[in-house]
Amino acid sequence: MSGALHIERLVKEYRPGAPVLKSIDLAVEGTGLTSIIGPSGTGKSTLIRCINRLVAPTSGRILLDLPGERVDMAQLQGQALRRARRHIGMVFQEYNLVERLTVMENVLTGRLGYLSAWRAWRRKFDPEDVERAHELLGTVGLAAFAGQRADALSGGQRQRVGIARALMQQPAVLLADEPTSSLDPKTSVEIIQLLREQGVQRGIPVMVNIHDVDLARRYSDRIVGMTGGHVVYDGPPDRLTDEHLHTIYGGTAWLE
Amino acid sequence: MKPFPKPFGWSAGHKLALAAMLAYCAWSLAGMDVSAERLASGWEQGAKFIGRMFPPELGKMDELWQGIKETLQIAVLATALGLLLSLPVGLLAAANLSPAPLRMAGRTLIAACRALHPVISAILFVKAVGFGPLAGILALVVATVGFVGKLFADAIEEISPKPIEAMRATGASFANVVLFGVLPQVASRFVGFSTYQLDSNLRNSTMVGIVGAGGIGGALFAAFLRYEYSFVFTILATVIAIIVVGEIVVNAVRKALDV
Numbered sequence: 001m002s003g004a005l006h007i008e009r010l011v012k013e014y015r016p017g018a019p020v021l022k023s024i025d026l027a028v029e030g031t032g033l034t035s036i037i038g039p040s041g042t043g044k045s046t047l048i049r050c051i052n053r054l055v056a057p058t059s060g061r062i063l064l065d066l067p068g069e070r071v072d073m074a075q076l077q078g079q080a081l082r083r084a085r086r087h088i089g090m091v092f093q094e095y096n097l098v099e100r101l102t103v104m105e106n107v108l109t110g111r112l113g114y115l116s117a118w119r120a121w122r123r124k125f126d127p128e129d130v131e132r133a134h135e136l137l138g139t140v141g142l143a144a145f146a147g148q149r150a151d152a153l154s155g156g157q158r159q160r161v162g163i164a165r166a167l168m169q170q171p172a173v174l175l176a177d178e179p180t181s182s183l184d185p186k187t188s189v190e191i192i193q194l195l196r197e198q199g200v201q202r203g204i205p206v207m208v209n210i211h212d213v214d215l216a217r218r219y220s221d222r223i224v225g226m227t228g229g230h231v232v233y234d235g236p237p238d239r240l241t242d243e244h245l246h247t248i249y250g251g252t253a254w255l256e
Numbered sequence: 257m258k259p260f261p262k263p264f265g266w267s268a269g270h271k272l273a274l275a276a277m278l279a280y281c282a283w284s285l286a287g288m289d290v291s292a293e294r295l296a297s298g299w300e301q302g303a304k305f306i307g308r309m310f311p312p313e314l315g316k317m318d319e320l321w322q323g324i325k326e327t328l329q330i331a332v333l334a335t336a337l338g339l340l341l342s343l344p345v346g347l348l349a350a351a352n353l354s355p356a357p358l359r360m361a362g363r364t365l366i367a368a369c370r371a372l373h374p375v376i377s378a379i380l381f382v383k384a385v386g387f388g389p390l391a392g393i394l395a396l397v398v399a400t401v402g403f404v405g406k407l408f409a410d411a412i413e414e415i416s417p418k419p420i421e422a423m424r425a426t427g428a429s430f431a432n433v434v435l436f437g438v439l440p441q442v443a444s445r446f447v448g449f450s451t452y453q454l455d456s457n458l459r460n461s462t463m464v465g466i467v468g469a470g471g472i473g474g475a476l477f478a479a480f481l482r483y484e485y486s487f488v489f490t491i492l493a494t495v496i497a498i499i500v501v502g503e504i505v506v507n508a509v510r511k512a513l514d515v
Contacts, residue, residue, distance in 0.1 A: 112428035
C-alpha cells in the first residue's frame with residue numbers, strides 16, 4: 001500500500017565509529033499517527049531526516065512504497081531522489097517558511113518539485129494547484145491570511161502554513177520533526193490533532209517526533225520509544241508504562 | 257597577591273603600535289616637502305583660480321549637454337549590465353550554495369574586478385576598444401561586478417538555511433530552491449545594493465572621461481587644459497547638481513521600496 005515505510009538495519013554515524021542510530025528496524029504502514037519519543041540527542045531527528053534524506057544514512061535500507069513502485073530512499077541520488085522526495089511531506093519545528101513570501105506563496109512552494117525552473121522563475125503555478133492551495137488554507141483555518149506575509153503570523157499559524165505546504169505535495173507519507181516544540185500547550189494539541197486528522201483523511205501514515213509524552217499518549221495510535229540509538233518500546237500508547245518511560249529517559253523523579 | 261590589571265588599560269603592544277603609526281606619519285610628512293609657505297601660497301592660488309571661474313560660461317550648452325547625456329548613459333547602462341552579471345557571480349561565490357572549486361573561481365573573479373580603480377581599468381579599456389563611452393561602460397561594469405558581486409555573495413551566505421531545507425524536502429530542484437528559497441530572502445538587500453551602486457556609478461562616470469572613456473569628464477579635462485575656468489565651473493556645478501538629484505531620487509526609490 002502506498003506510503004508504507006520499511007526501515008531495515010538503519011545506521012547513521014556523523015563521526016566514524018560513533019553511531020547515532022544503531023541498526024534501527026521499523027515498519028510504518030496503513031494510516032495513523034506514530035509518535036517517536038526519547039531524550040534529546042538520541043537520534044529521533046536523525047531518523048526522521050534519514051527518511052527524506054536531509055541526512056544521508058551510513059548503511060541500511062529505507063524502503064518506501066510509492067504509487068506503482070518501491071524505492072530505497074537510502075540509495076537514491078540526484079533526480080531520482082528529488083522525484084521520491086515529492087511524495088514525502090515534512091513539517092519542521094521552526095516552520096521553515098520563507099518569511100518574506102506570503103502565506104499563499106509559501107503553501108505553493110510545496111509544488112516546487114513539479115515545476116520547471118522556467119515556470120518557477122515566472123511564478124507560473126498550475127491553476128488547479130492555486131485552487132487546491134486555497135482549499136488547504138481553509139482546511140488549516142487560515143483562509144483569510146492567504147495574502148499576508150509569513151512573518152506577520154503567530155507561531156501556531158506559521159505551523160499551520162507549514163502543514164499546508166506539506167499537504168500541498170499530496171504526500172504518500174507525512175513526517176514531522178518536533179512540530180510542537182516551539183508552541184504553547186493549547187496550540188500544540190491543535191497542531192497534533194490537525195496532523196492526525198489529515199493523516200486519517202488521506203489514508204497516509206504520519207510520523208512525528210515529540211518531546212511531550214502526555215501529548216504523544218493522548219493523540220498517537222502508536223508510540224516508538226528510542227534511547228541511545230535503539231528502539232526500546234514499540235506499541236500502543238495505553239501499554240506504555242512508567243517502567244518503559246524509565247528505560248527510555250532514565251531517572252524517576254520526573255515520573256512522580 | 258598579584259594586582260588586578262587596570263581596567264581599560266593600554267597594553268605595551270597598543271602603545272608601541274600607536275608610536276609606530278605617529279612616527280610613520282611624521283616621517284612621510286617630512287619627506288614630502290610640505291611647508292607652511294606652500295600652504296599659504298596655495299590659498300592665494302586657489303582664490304585666484306576661483307576668481308577666474310566667474311562669471312560661469314553659459315554659452316557652451318551643447319557641449320555640456322552632450323557630455324552630461326553620455327555620462328548618464330554610461331552610468332545607467334553600466335549599472336544595468338553590471339547588476340545582471342553580479343547575480344550569477346554572487347551565487348557562484350556564496351559558500352553555502354556553491355561547491356568549493358566554483359566558489360574559488362567566483363571569489364577570484366570578484367577580487368580581480370575589485371583590484372583596479374575604475375579610472376585605471378578605463379585606461380586599459382580605452383587601449384582595448386578605443387576612445388569613447390564603450391570603454392567607460394566596460395570599466396564601470398567591471399567595478400560593479402567587483403563591488404556588488406561581493407555584497408551579493410556575502411548576503412547570500414547570511415540567509416537562513418531553514419526554508420532551503422524545507423524546499424529541498426519537497427523535491428525541488430536546485431534552481432527552484434534558489435528562485436523561491438534564496439532570492440526572496442536577499443531581494444530587498446539586493447535592491448539596496450543596486451541603488452547604492454547606481455549612485456556610485458553616476459559619480460564614477462563623470463571621471464572616466466578624463467582618460468578618454470566618454471562622458472562629461474572629457475569636456476572637463478579639455479576645459480582645464482584650455483584654461484577655460486569659467487566653463488570648468490559650469491561643468492562642476494552641473495555634475496554636483498546631478499549627483500545631488502541622483503541621490504535624492506535613489507533615496508526616494510529606496511524609501512518607496514522599503515529597503
